[in-house]
Amino acid sequence: MKAFVYRGPGLKGVEDRPKPKIQASGDAIVKMVKTTICGTDLHILKGDVATCAPGRILGHEGVGIIDSVGAGVTSFHPGDRVLISCISSCGKCEYCRRGMYSHCTTGGWILGNEIDGTQAEYVRTPHADTSLYPIPEGADEEALVMLSDILPTGFECGVLNGKVAPGSTVAIVGSGPIGLAALLTAQFYSPAEIIMIDLDDSRLGIARQFGATHTVNSADGKAAEAVKALTGGRGVDAAIEAVGVPATFLLCQDLVAPGGVIANVGVHGQKVDLHLETLWSQNITITTRLVDTVTTPMLLKTVQSKKIDPTRLITHRFKLDQILEAYDTFARAADTQALKVIIAA
Ligand SMILES: NC(=O)c1ccc[n+]([C@@H]2O[C@H](COP(=O)([O-])OP(=O)(O)OC[C@H]3O[C@@H](n4cnc5c(N)ncnc54)[C@H](O)[C@@H]3O)[C@@H](O)[C@H]2O)c1
Numbered sequence: 001m002k003a004f005v006y007r008g009p010g011l012k013g014v015e016d017r018p019k020p021k022i023q024a025s026g027d028a029i030v031k032m033v034k035t036t037i038c039g040t041d042l043h044i045l046k047g048d049v050a051t052c053a054p055g056r057i058l059g060h061e062g063v064g065i066i067d068s069v070g071a072g073v074t075s076f077h078p079g080d081r082v083l084i085s086c087i088s089s090c091g092k093c094e095y096c097r098r099g100m101y102s103h104c105t106t107g108g109w110i111l112g113n114e115i116d117g118t119q120a121e122y123v124r125t126p127h128a129d130t131s132l133y134p135i136p137e138g139a140d141e142e143a144l145v146m147l148s149d150i151l152p153t154g155f156e157c158g159v160l161n162g163k164v165a166p167g168s169t170v171a172i173v174g175s176g177p178i179g180l181a182a183l184l185t186a187q188f189y190s191p192a193e194i195i196m197i198d199l200d201d202s203r204l205g206i207a208r209q210f211g212a213t214h215t216v217n218s219a220d221g222k223a224a225e226a227v228k229a230l231t232g233g234r235g236v237d238a239a240i241e242a243v244g245v246p247a248t249f250l251l252c253q254d255l256v257a258p259g260g261v262i263a264n265v266g267v268h269g270q271k272v273d274l275h276l277e278t279l280w281s282q283n284i285t286i287t288t289r290l291v292d293t294v295t296t297p298m299l300l301k302t303v304q305s306k307k308i309d310p311t312r313l314i315t316h317r318f319k320l321d322q323i324l325e326a327y328d329t330f331a332r333a334a335d336t337q338a339l340k341v342i343i344a345a
């Protein structure tokens with residue numbers, strides 16, 4: 001089968017690989033129908049993710065059809081259409097029992113990282129009963145691809161951890177797919193203001209279409225002043241970091257109001273200063289989180305009932321044999337205006 005393979009920092013390619021086989025009784029083999037590329041895949045290609053070894057098939061998102069299941073799988077059968085969660089969870093270990101699937105002792109974020117992923121014709125998914133979701137009849141499968149990772153990430157790590165509430169003020173730093181997913185799902189709670197911050201005016205334009213009340217281009221280094229001016233000098237109740245570089249976590253420290261929350265979402269590769277000399281007295285909370293995907297069933301219902309429409313995040317479509325072109329388009333988002341690219345197997 002065709003597969004997209006990480007070959008070491010800066011190196012990638014399409015390879016012919018054997019079709020995966022069942023290795024444990026809880027496994028399923030899924031024939032991929034649609035997958036996509038995540039910002040995190042670009043981090044891997046740069047060599048930022050130490051757990052991902054050269055030779056790995058990438059991809060942790062997508063929908064497909066069950067091809068075969070191990071003897072222990074009871075909820076799925078060959079032919080079933082399924083949504084694949086980016087997080088594999090056994091449902092039984094101490095962390096899973098606490099709803100912290102991201103830290104499952106035999107799962108977590110392993111797909112397209114520690115085991116081969118979804119950017120291929122077939123993928124082996126461990127703990128299938130508790131890591132796959134049945135696709136409802138008539139569902140828009142491209143919309144569901146957005147539920148593998150980006151919607152639960154924006155919602156759990158950003159909106160829930162940020163305690164977004166009716167009438168509250170929110171700033172989301174980073175208007176990429178994850179920041180926009182936080183923007184879409186923050187609106188479940190009717191905050192008074194959602195201020196989107198980015199360096200890219202075209203992404204800020206999309207943020208306004210998606211419901212941002214204000215947008216700020218932070219290129220001039222004056223974003224904190226702009227946000228203070230919009231919030232009566234107080235700053236925001238929730239400052240959501242959705243980029244993953246020191247400058248944006250520092251900006252969140254300047255944006256947060258007394259009593260507020262800094263909810264970090266970004267994957268950070270470098271250390272960042274924490275200004276306790278000014279924050280110690282501000283009653284703030286700082287949260288970090290690897291997405292657990294515990295909200296996937298709830299988010300699926302909001303997509304099915306059209307409360308949110310994640311297909312608005314899809315900008316490009318490719319076939320699996322065009323995946324190198326898809327990566328190039330996604331990596332040059334500022335020029336191509338790419339957000340999420342759908343890859344059909
Ligand atoms: N915590 C988790 O579980 C989890 C899960 C998935 C992704 N992530 C991470 O979330 C982050 C966002 O993902 P994405 O796919 O939206 O990434 P992305 O790269 O597409 O978007 C980031 C956005 O930040 C903007 N940006 C860059 N530098 C900036 C700066 N200095 N000031 C303001 N804006 C700036 C870019 O213009 C871009 O629009 C990444 O770090 C990704 O790895 C975390």
Ligand SMILES: [Zn+2]
Pocket residue numbers: 038039040041060086149
């Ligand atoms: Zn991802």
Ligand SMILES: [Zn+2]
Pocket residue numbers: 089090091092093094095096097103104105106107
């Ligand atoms: Zn577990």
